[in-house]
Amino acid sequence: MGEVIVVTSGKGGVGKTTTTANLGTGLATAGQKVVLVDTDIGLRNLDVVMGLENRIVYDIVDVTSGNCRLRQALIKDKRFENLYLLPAAQTKDKTAVSPEQMKVLSEELRNDFDYAIIDCPAGIEQGFKNAVAGADRAVVVTTPEMSAVRDADRIIGLLEASELSNPRLIINRIRPLMVKHGDMMDMADILDILAIELLGVVPEDESIIVSTNKGEPAVLDRGSKAGEAYRRITRRIRGEQVALMNLDIPDGLMSKFKKLLGLH
Amino acid sequence: MTRMEHIALKGTRDGLILYFDPGVEFSVVLEELTRYLRESTEFLRGASVRCFAGEKGYADEELRALTTLLGEYEVELAGWLKPEEVYAGSVVLNPKESPPWQEEGMAEGPCLFVDRTLRSGHSVQYEGHVVVLGDVNPGAEIVAGGNIVVLGTLRGVAHAGATGDRGASVSAGHLRPTQLRIADRVARAPDEEVEAVGPEIARIKNGQLFVERLTGTMWRSSLR
Numbered sequence: 001m002g003e004v005i006v007v008t009s010g011k012g013g014v015g016k017t018t019t020t021a022n023l024g025t026g027l028a029t030a031g032q033k034v035v036l037v038d039t040d041i042g043l044r045n046l047d048v049v050m051g052l053e054n055r056i057v058y059d060i061v062d063v064t065s066g067n068c069r070l071r072q073a074l075i076k077d078k079r080f081e082n083l084y085l086l087p088a089a090q091t092k093d094k095t096a097v098s099p100e101q102m103k104v105l106s107e108e109l110r111n112d113f114d115y116a117i118i119d120c121p122a123g124i125e126q127g128f129k130n131a132v133a134g135a136d137r138a139v140v141v142t143t144p145e146m147s148a149v150r151d152a153d154r155i156i157g158l159l160e161a162s163e164l165s166n167p168r169l170i171i172n173r174i175r176p177l178m179v180k181h182g183d184m185m186d187m188a189d190i191l192d193i194l195a196i197e198l199l200g201v202v203p204e205d206e207s208i209i210v211s212t213n214k215g216e217p218a219v220l221d222r223g224s225k226a227g228e229a230y231r232r233i234t235r236r237i238r239g240e241q242v243a244l245m246n247l248d249i250p251d252g253l254m255s256k257f258k259k260l261l262g263l264h
Numbered sequence: 265m266t267r268m269e270h271i272a273l274k275g276t277r278d279g280l281i282l283y284f285d286p287g288v289e290f291s292v293v294l295e296e297l298t299r300y301l302r303e304s305t306e307f308l309r310g311a312s313v314r315c316f317a318g319e320k321g322y323a324d325e326e327l328r329a330l331t332t333l334l335g336e337y338e339v340e341l342a343g344w345l346k347p348e349e350v351y352a353g354s355v356v357l358n359p360k361e362s363p364p365w366q367e368e369g370m371a372e373g374p375c376l377f378v379d380r381t382l383r384s385g386h387s388v389q390y391e392g393h394v395v396v397l398g399d400v401n402p403g404a405e406i407v408a409g410g411n412i413v414v415l416g417t418l419r420g421v422a423h424a425g426a427t428g429d430r431g432a433s434v435s436a437g438h439l440r441p442t443q444l445r446i447a448d449r450v451a452r453a454p455d456e457e458v459e460a461v462g463p464e465i466a467r468i469k470n471g472q473l474f475v476e477r478l479t480g481t482m483w484r485s486s487l488r
Contacts, residue, residue, distance in 0.1 A: 150384055150402055150403055151384075153383045153384040153401050153402070153403065154383060154384035154385045154403060156383055157383030157384060157385055157386055158385070160383075192417075193399075193401060193402075193419070195381065195399070
């Protein structure tokens with residue numbers, strides 16, 4: 001019996017789709033049978049991030065409305081045999097699917113896969129309600145900005161109301177240097193407000209933009225810092241205890257010298 | 265006097281109550297009770313008792329045996345107590361003897377207990393006092409006819425005395441509201457960051473909203 005995990009945030013552009021793609025790919029690397037579900041009907045992206053855009057024939061609306069069977073709509077990943085994508089429809093809108101239909105779909109996915117990762121659209125309307133309807137667990141993504149944290153808080157409240165309690169938090173795009181200088185909210189500030197379990201911290205990383213454009217999730221890139229963060233998050237999802245990534249800035253030569261002399 | 269391990273008799277203002285140990289078999293209780301009744305025949309004659317055995321239920325024939333036994337000693341079984349009667353009744357409040365809310369610094373009224381954190385989007389509206397055992401996050405609001413007490417951090421909007429009571433107050437473990445209102449007065453958070461100082465209380469003084477620390481001397485002076 002698999003697990004259905006929804007990735008949500010409230011605010012747009014904080015990294016839900018990137019997180020979904022990396023989590024899914026990470027779990028697939030670990031040998032799990034995984035399906036990624038894009039519920040952002042009308043504004044689909046997950047297929048692009050996964051590099052599978054040109055293979056779409058059927059989509060989630062075709063499945064829920066009975067135009068095709070689930071098997072026909074699932075797209076197999078380029079790299080992994082055990083990773084699939086169920087793309088969103090682009091020409092319809094969020095009302096094309098209902099929460100009840102999503103519950104039925106989730107049940108089907110739960111039987112066929114180890115993990116189903118649902119990419120939730122931004123906002124708190126129908127699209128959000130669809131995405132969380134069939135989920136067992138929720139992962140909330142935020143960035144270290146007041147507006148994103150505010151929206152994450154609202155989302156956590158809504159998740160609790162829909163009986164998806166104990167969501168876990170990913171803080172995305174953190175810039176250690178700015179935090180060090182006091183120009184960015186740090187982990188403690190965010191956790192103080194949101195007060196939920198931390199699943200991981202992902203540093204800002206330019207390689208994410210490159211990997212998103214190429215359709216190759218960063219989790220596969222051994223040299224990427226964000227990729228390393230996602231690898232750790234993947235292991236935590238599977239129940240392992242993994243230390244948080246060390247995000248400290250290495251000291252410059254001058255400060256090392258000063259430390260040596262006891263001036264610091 | 266025999267030692268009683270599994271039964272106890274207590275007198276309350278509502279009469280005599282026989283407590284049975286719910287952890288033991290009925291036969292043990294009955295045997296001990298028989299011994300006790302035999303020794304205290306005179307004391308209990310003509311009395312009426314109610315019994316309590318926690319959540320434990322006895323079979324019909326056991327109940328009949330109990331009634332018969334008590335009847336032999338002319339003790340009437342007036343009924344069984346429910347757990348809530350026993351535990352709720354263990355403290356008897358008698359507000360009529362000393363009405364505390366008439367003393368200085370006391371306010372009476374209905375109160376809503378919120379045993380959770382209020383997150384963005386939550387709105388609590390209540391005509392009495394509101395007590396939150398958690399935080400009130402930005403984007404959440406509380407509108408109360410009476411006082412508002414937040415044991416955690418108040419970061420959202422709080423409106424106390426919303427129906428016009430200028431004597432109402434808002435207090436919090438950390439008072440950092442987005443906006444604070446008491447009756448018809450409004451104050452907003454200072455634009456610059458303020459350092460944490462511990463519990464604070466906001467109330468109207470001379471027509472203006474004042475915030476002061478809720479610690480040390482203030483408590484002591486009002487308790488004296």
